[in-house]
Amino acid sequence: MKLPKFDYVEPTTALEAVTLLSQSRGLAKVIAGGQSLIPTMALRLAQPALLIDLRHLESLRGIAVDEAGLRLGAMTRWREIQDSAEVLDTHPLLVEAVRHIAHYQIRNRGTVGGSLAHADPAAELPCIAVTCGASIRVLGILGEREILADEFFLGPLATALGDDEIILEVRFPRWPSSRQWGFQEFSRRQGDFALAGVAIFYDTDNSGRLENAHVGVFGVGQCATRLSGVESALNGRTNTISVAAEVARLAAAEVTPSDDLHASARYRRALVAVLLERAMALARGERA
Amino acid sequence: MLVTLCVNGEDSTTDVLPRTTLVDFLRHSLGMTGTHVGCEHGVCGACTVIVDGDAVRSCLMLAVQANGAEIMTIEGLADASANLSPLQEAFHRHHALQCGFCTPGVLMTAHALLRQEPNASKERIREVISGNLCRCTGYMPIVDAIFEARSSYQPASPATRARGR
Numbered sequence: 001m002k003l004p005k006f007d008y009v010e011p012t013t014a015l016e017a018v019t020l021l022s023q024s025r026g027l028a029k030v031i032a033g034g035q036s037l038i039p040t041m042a043l044r045l046a047q048p049a050l051l052i053d054l055r056h057l058e059s060l061r062g063i064a065v066d067e068a069g070l071r072l073g074a075m076t077r078w079r080e081i082q083d084s085a086e087v088l089d090t091h092p093l094l095v096e097a098v099r100h101i102a103h104y105q106i107r108n109r110g111t112v113g114g115s116l117a118h119a120d121p122a123a124e125l126p127c128i129a130v131t132c133g134a135s136i137r138v139l140g141i142l143g144e145r146e147i148l149a150d151e152f153f154l155g156p157l158a159t160a161l162g163d164d165e166i167i168l169e170v171r172f173p174r175w176p177s178s179r180q181w182g183f184q185e186f187s188r189r190q191g192d193f194a195l196a197g198v199a200i201f202y203d204t205d206n207s208g209r210l211e212n213a214h215v216g217v218f219g220v221g222q223c224a225t226r227l228s229g230v231e232s233a234l235n236g237r238t239n240t241i242s243v244a245a246e247v248a249r250l251a252a253a254e255v256t257p258s259d260d261l262h263a264s265a266r267y268r269r270a271l272v273a274v275l276l277e278r279a280m281a282l283a284r285g286e287r288a
Numbered sequence: 289m290l291v292t293l294c295v296n297g298e299d300s301t302t303d304v305l306p307r308t309t310l311v312d313f314l315r316h317s318l319g320m321t322g323t324h325v326g327c328e329h330g331v332c333g334a335c336t337v338i339v340d341g342d343a344v345r346s347c348l349m350l351a352v353q354a355n356g357a358e359i360m361t362i363e364g365l366a367d368a369s370a371n372l373s374p375l376q377e378a379f380h381r382h383h384a385l386q387c388g389f390c391t392p393g394v395l396m397t398a399h400a401l402l403r404q405e406p407n408a409s410k411e412r413i414r415e416v417i418s419g420n421l422c423r424c425t426g427y428m429p430i431v432d433a434i435f436e437a438r439s440s441y442q443p444a445s446p447a448t449r450a451r452g453r
């Protein structure tokens with residue numbers, strides 16, 4: 001469908017953008033890549049009176065790596081993450097997840113900030129952010145604040161972002177190069193949103209026992225979450241085939257999917273078990 | 289709003305409503321109907337054009353967002369005397385189109401890909417072309433045609449030199 005009518009502005013600073021947002025009293029929306037917002041408007045699920053384009057905000061661009069970890073500006077496109085050798089070195093799990101997002105043309109426009117703000121329960125980046133304990137730096141009319149990913153996602157398409165706030169960047173804690181990880185998702189067609197997905201990583205002590213296990217799932221609940229039961233079952237163990245099978249069963253019991261148009265809750269539980277087992281195999285070094 | 293952009297090497301300035309998508313702008317304001325529009329919400333890829341060197345879905349971009357951009361559409365692929373490009377020739381040879389509805393989008397996707405990755409593997413081509421739905425040809429001839437056209441995109445080849453972005 002054709003888009004509803006709206007006005008369009010192109011601020012040149014982040015402060016100007018949040019000022020416009022707060023003056024609009026909830027009637028405006030910011031637009032980044034437009035890859036979620038424009039379809040939403042075409043389907044009349046959103047009808048903002050004003051679009052505030054972030055495309056000239058240079059301060060929201062860029063990828064930076066330092067002692068603390070990896071920072072991605074909100075306007076970083078999927079494509080830039082895929083093209084960056086630096087990100088591949090510093091965060092292989094993130095790069096693997098991004099590879100599964102949408103299609104070639106959409107990855108040329110879609111952004112990190114747009115994905116976090118849109119908060120689709122089946123989206124990859126919110127899950128990686130939650131699993132890795134990332135934090136999201138935002139700017140509002142009263143100033144900046146930093147929100148832990150865990151507290152940022154409140155439900156399907158719902159976040160802790162205030163009406164006048166925009167995302168500036170997301171920060172991922174430093175990733176030790178010895179860390180083991182695995183990522184798996186299942187979708188019916190290449191590039192579709194996943195029916196279920198799993199991201200895991202852990203470190204190991206001198207005897208090969210797991211510590212610091214992080215297990216995140218997406219597509220199987222209100223928003224991406226970590227599975228604390230599975231994580232505590234993993235810490236102190238070794239990643240063997242039988243341990244993987246055991247935690248896969250735990251994971252299927254711990255997730256809370258619901259039935260919808262695309263799949264039943266029961267099917268999604270089964271998927272989580274299989275995907276976690278495969279992700280454990282990948283983390284063990286069994287890369288296909 | 290006034291929008292100035294360069295389409296297939298020609299500059300133009302046009303007054304458009306912000307709600308106009310890039311594909312509607314190309315088709316209705318510029319009368320360039322080579323770019324097709326299928327789903328109008330980003331799932332089919334029929335509307336793919338190249339903006340500043342990158343393949344994008346022109347139904348998911350506003351014309352005002354393309355202000356200042358350089359755009360290439362299917363009309364810019366063949367040369368001025370309508371000689372097909374090597375990529376188009378390869379599609380012809382491999383019967384990589386039937387009804388042709390998806391073809392402009394498929395060609396622009398492939399053109400952007402091969403300009404950026406002239407050595408793309410078959411696997412990579414398949415992955416990229418998964419964003420373009422074709423309901424009649426089947427993907428085998430499409431992938432074969434794109435794979436064969438790779439040679440004309442090698443840095444030294446005349447095809448890439450003659451045709452800008």
Ligand SMILES: Cc1cc2nc3c(=O)[nH]c(=O)nc-3n(C[C@H](O)[C@H](O)[C@H](O)COP(=O)(O)OP(=O)(O)OC[C@H]3O[C@@H](n4cnc5c(N)ncnc54)[C@H](O)[C@@H]3O)c2cc1C
Binds near residue numbers: 102109114125194330
């Ligand atoms: C066919 C199709 C398949 C897709 N498949 C996937 C998939 O498999 N996985 C996946 O993760 N995504 C998928 N996407 C979505 C895509 O990745 C989007 O690009 C992304 O979710 C949103 O990014 P955007 O920059 O396009 O945001 P926009 O569409 O511009 O904005 C989305 C929302 O975020 C808000 N917003 C944007 N930037 C900011 C900011 N800096 N601060 C505050 N709010 C902001 C907007 O107001 C809007 O509400 C798909 C999209 C399509 C069309």
Ligand code: FES
Binds near residue numbers: 324330334335
């Ligand atoms: S018309 Fe643009 S993707 Fe279908």
Ligand code: FES
Binds near residue numbers: 389391421
């Ligand atoms: S040739 Fe008919 S849809 Fe592709």
